[in-house]
Amino acid sequence: MSRPTIVHCVDGCGKIGTLVYIEVLLMQLLRGTENYEHPFLPCAVFVRLQRRYAIENYMQYLYACRVLLHFVQSFIESKFHRYILGYSFADSGFIGRFEDLLQTWDQRTIVQ
Known part of the structure; x- marks a missing residue:
């Protein structure tokens, strides 16, 4: 599929922002990067620069970490x-x- 994925909610914050944050984390993990060793904070900053309040609270941030751990569990x-x-x-x-x-x-x- 060559078309971009569109996600939508009422304000683009909170749950959808967390979903986009998880996607960015997974893409950084799969593609690799030379710029930093720990991608959590730079990815969160990247997403929040695109949309203010994209990750509304710390539980959404921790949920993204939990999803990433589930993804890498078998490795x-x-x-x-x-x-x-x-x-x-x-x-x-x-x-x-x-x-x-x-x-x-x-x-x-x-x-x-």
């Missing part, structure tokens, strides 16, 4: 790295902390 072979990231046990590493934070976030949004 991580080191037992140590799998443990640190949370692939070995459901309540450990980044993934376990993300799930805990997600439950806290859900309760906070229900209360407000």
Whole structure:
């Protein structure tokens, strides 16, 4: 498919901005880059320069990190790295902390 993909929502922020951020991260990962070792912040800046408030809160940023980890899961072979990231046990590493934070976030949004 040679045509560009168009994504749309009410204001172009929040969920769609996070989706575009995930796409930019995956493209940087697949194509590679020489400019930086850690693409998370430069990709977020790139997306936010295109659309203000594209990533509205830290949970959307962490969700993008979680999606990227899901994408690379099959490529991580080191037992140590799998443990640190949370692939070995459901309540450990980044993934376990993300799930805990997600439950806290859900309760906070229900209360407000």
